[in-house]
Amino acid sequence: MSLFIDILSWASLVAGGLFCIVGAVGMLRMPDFYTRMHAASVVDTLGAGFILFGLLLQAGFTLVAVKLLMIGALLLFTSPTAGHALSRAAFERGLKPLLADEAKS
Amino acid sequence: MFAAAALALLVTLLLVIVRAALGPSVFDRVLAANTIGTLAMLLLSVFGFMTGRPEFLDLVLVYGLLNVIGTVAVLKFFRYGNLGDDGDPAASSEPPPRAGT
Numbered sequence: 001m002s003l004f005i006d007i008l009s010w011a012s013l014v015a016g017g018l019f020c021i022v023g024a025v026g027m028l029r030m031p032d033f034y035t036r037m038h039a040a041s042v043v044d045t046l047g048a049g050f051i052l053f054g055l056l057l058q059a060g061f062t063l064v065a066v067k068l069l070m071i072g073a074l075l076l077f078t079s080p081t082a083g084h085a086l087s088r089a090a091f092e093r094g095l096k097p098l099l100a101d102e103a104k105s
Numbered sequence: 106m107f108a109a110a111a112l113a114l115l116v117t118l119l120l121v122i123v124r125a126a127l128g129p130s131v132f133d134r135v136l137a138a139n140t141i142g143t144l145a146m147l148l149l150s151v152f153g154f155m156t157g158r159p160e161f162l163d164l165v166l167v168y169g170l171l172n173v174i175g176t177v178a179v180l181k182f183f184r185y186g187n188l189g190d191d192g193d194p195a196a197s198s199e200p201p202p203r204a205g206t
């Protein structure tokens with residue numbers, strides 16, 4: 001049972017790392033600010049979620065697990081808030097989405 | 106296995122720093138700074154587990170709170186031009202560029 005939990009936790013950590021790299025590559029390669037925000041949200045949700053879940057399995061039923069859950073809840077609340085503020089500020093500043101002209105016509 | 110996750114996080118951090126240096130608009134840089142903060146949180150927690158000292162998670166909590174406050178403060182600064190705007194037009198030398206919320 002301990003081995004099973006270890007394997008699950010390791011797979012989760014590696015998956016989280018892969019999702020983080022995928023999100024960063026998206027942030028580099030995407031053509032537009034809004035699409036870059038879309039790629040950056042992968043790091044905040046799937047990458048952080050998988051890594052925190054892997055650490056949670058290593059921690060067991062301790063106070064450390066409670067702290068990890070609190071960190072996860074903090075990310076879950078603050079990441080959409082920051083993303084919403086950022087996209088709204090960019091849109092009101094006049095930053096147009098890349099395909100705005102095609103969508104209008 | 107913690108080292109593999111930490112290495113992946115470091116590679117991610119490198120790519121995001123490249124985006125922050127390249128970023129054509131200021132919002133790209135703010136987005137990259139926000140992501141760097143999230144990655145620092147994850148890296149701190151993984152590092153704490155790697156060295157057998159999970160007390161680092163307290164630092165991670167504080168860092169996360171500072172991260173979101175910093176992002177929102179920078180955005181407010183770029184939107185209004187100052188941080189202590191109380192709605193008094195005489196207090197600021199210049200009216201805010203966008204008055205509507």
